[in-house]
Amino acid sequence: MAMTKVKKPHAALLASPGMGHLIPVLELGKRMVTHHDFLVTVFVVASDPASTSLLNSPTPNDDLGIVALPSVDISGLVDPKAPLVAKLLVLMRESLPSLRSSIAAMKCRPTALVVDLFGTDAFAIANEFGMLRYVFDTTTAWFLAVALHSSSIGKNVIWEEHVKSQKPLKVPGCKSLRFEDTLESFLNIDRFDGSQFLGTEMTKTDGILINTWEDLESTTVKALRDNNFLGRVVKVPIYPVGPLIRKDRKQVLDKEVKIWLDKQPTESVIYVSFGSGGTLSAKQIIELAWGLEQSRQRFIWVVRPPSENALGTYFTIGKNDGDGMPDYLPEGFFTRTKDIGLVIPMWAPQAQILSHPSVGGFLSHCGWNSTLESILNGVPMIAWPLYAEQKMNAALLTEEFGIAVRPKLSQTDEIVERDEIATMVKMIMVDNEEGHAMRTRVKELNSSAEKALSKGGSSYNSLSQIAKDCLQRLQA
Structure with a gap:
């Protein structure tokens, strides 16, 4: 009897501008292809020469494609003095029509959509095409915990107790956030809704990936998975998949x-x-x-x-x-x-x-x-x-x-x-x-x-579970 060849899961990854987002998203895509048998298409909203240069670097094989979405002009939509977070959210939102048309034109539709923290508006496209939805937090588990906690307690509490009174922001099961180390977005009450939005949207996904590993932030990762964390505001799986960094040794020193x-x-x-x-x-x-x-x-x-x-x-x-x-x-x-x-x-x-x-x-x-x-x-x-x-x-x-x-x-x-x-x-x-x-x-x-990333390690196993979920959706 002839064996039926199992199709590979196809993941679409969406990266915001800036090397801090683009590098880990590209490295995630490479790892999904080379270690977990994915097809991956990375969509990038690039706005700077360094990002463009990185996009032109060779990919590991034909299973990884990179698509630069057309640039958009947001000068008339956001105050030039607005915080970076506000600019990124608007830039990503205005890029969604190009993302949708690109996905609609694909012969092999993606099984899952993975976005960084500023791309959660794209989940409407994932819903339209029946894709699994994942958020990739390209920074720490502690940042994720603070973002989720802040969205659950509301901006008035943040403003009155943490900003005005300069008291530490206590996060259940995690390290407290001192005022002197706080996020810039907490310091302007008029701009705070952006951070709330990020935290709220993350709780509606099929999983949250983090560019960290279990042993590095074990206490915080455990708290995020705890059944009592924020009264179960977080009801989605937490996947530490890092550390994902540049490993392209073809680039040589001057x-x-x-x-x-x-x-x-x-x-x-x-x-x-x-x-x-x-x-x-x-x-x-x-x-x-x-x-x-x-x-x-x-x-x-x-x-x-x-x-x-x-x-x-x-x-x-x-x-x-x-x-x-x-x-x-x-x-x-x-x-x-x-x-x-x-x-x-x-x-x-x-x-x-x-x-x-x-x-x-x-x-x-x-x-x-x-x-x-x-x-x-x-x-x-x-x-x-x-x-x-x-x-x-x-x-x-x-x-x-x-x-x-x-x-x-x-x-x-x-x-x-x-x-x-x-x-x-x-x-x-x-x-x-x-x-x-x-x-x-x-x-x-x-x-x-290195142990976390190796076969059988915690980060390797996290991506293996995502691959398994994507295969099940593909075969359903």
């Missing part, structure tokens, strides 16, 4: 960077970067330059022109087109640090730098992608958050994971001063008790992450 790194001793260089869009003020850049110089530790620093807006380049960052060195650093800085430092304008291949044996520390804005890349390379961190949920990530890195040190702000002008910077750099780079403990701990987390 010759100058590789030659310089190859000359340095093992774990002697601190890499300094604030992500694909983060910027510092002119005064803070000066203090950082002096701090690195005073530390006398080797460094690679990705620098961008100063901006008073920490999100100054979020939608515009790309590779540097010029060869000139920045002129906004202290006079004589390059001469004084030529033997210990390398400055790279605008952009650098971060994954490749962090994986180099000479790199032993990372001064980071604490974006979750960067955090996971640091952990997966066994590199301790200086946690320097700028925006979004990065203060929450910094709190986890320092207080829960024990793999980072966090700067203290000057009481007078809200900046991190040069002496503080030099002290932190030496703390994680020099052979001392604190630095040794962080280095040991991050290597333990690295091993834990």
Whole structure:
């Protein structure tokens, strides 16, 4: 008797603009294809040169397709000064007609739709075509718990108790959120409905995927699954599937960077970067330059022109087109640090730098992608958050994971001063008790992450269960 060939489940993935969303969504798609026998189509709302460059990189095989949705103009729909969350929600909503027409034209309709946190409006399309619906939280389980809890208690409670009175936001079974680490969207009562919307929509899905793993956030994951969590506001399966980071080793280091790194001793260089869009003020850049110089530790620093807006380049960052060195650093800085430092304008291949044996520390804005890349390379961190949920990530890195040190702000002008910077750099780079403990701990987390992703590991099994559910829907 001839055997009937079982069709592969087909998943459509929808990614918001920005490397923080696009990278984990693409990596999820790759993993679904290479380890769980899926067909995957990734739909991307791309709005910056870095995202476009990433979309043009080769895919692992023919079972993974990438579709860039046409760009949309939202200038007349949202205030230019509106928070990033508001802009992303509008941008994603305006891209839905293109997404629907693309799916309708497919010969092989997707079995499931996986969206990141800003794409939940697309579930109307999933319902229309009879698709399973999943949300992919590209950050932490703790962020997910806070988002869900905030949507259940209402904005008045958040505003009166957490913002105005500056009391910690207590989340059942999880770490409380201090006011000084709170989300930016909580600070403006008029904009808070966006966060509520995200939390509410997530509870109506067939599952929530998280870019973390069981052993990293075991207490929070357990709380999310608890039958008593928020009076069962969350009635959907929770799937930790991470850590999902860039693993494309085809991209090579610039010759100058590789030659310089190859000359340095093992774990002697601190890499300094604030992500694909983060910027510092002119005064803070000066203090950082002096701090690195005073530390006398080797460094690679990705620098961008100063901006008073920490999100100054979020939608515009790309590779540097010029060869000139920045002129906004202290006079004589390059001469004084030529033997210990390398400055790279605008952009650098971060994954490749962090994986180099000479790199032993990372001064980071604490974006979750960067955090996971640091952990997966066994590199301790200086946690320097700028925006979004990065203060929450910094709190986890320092207080829960024990793999980072966090700067203290000057009481007078809200900046991190040069002496503080030099002290932190030496703390994680020099052979001392604190630095040794962080280095040991991050290597333990690295091993834990690799175990979670391997066959039979917790993250591997989570995606296996999703594949099983998709196959059942396909065969129904």
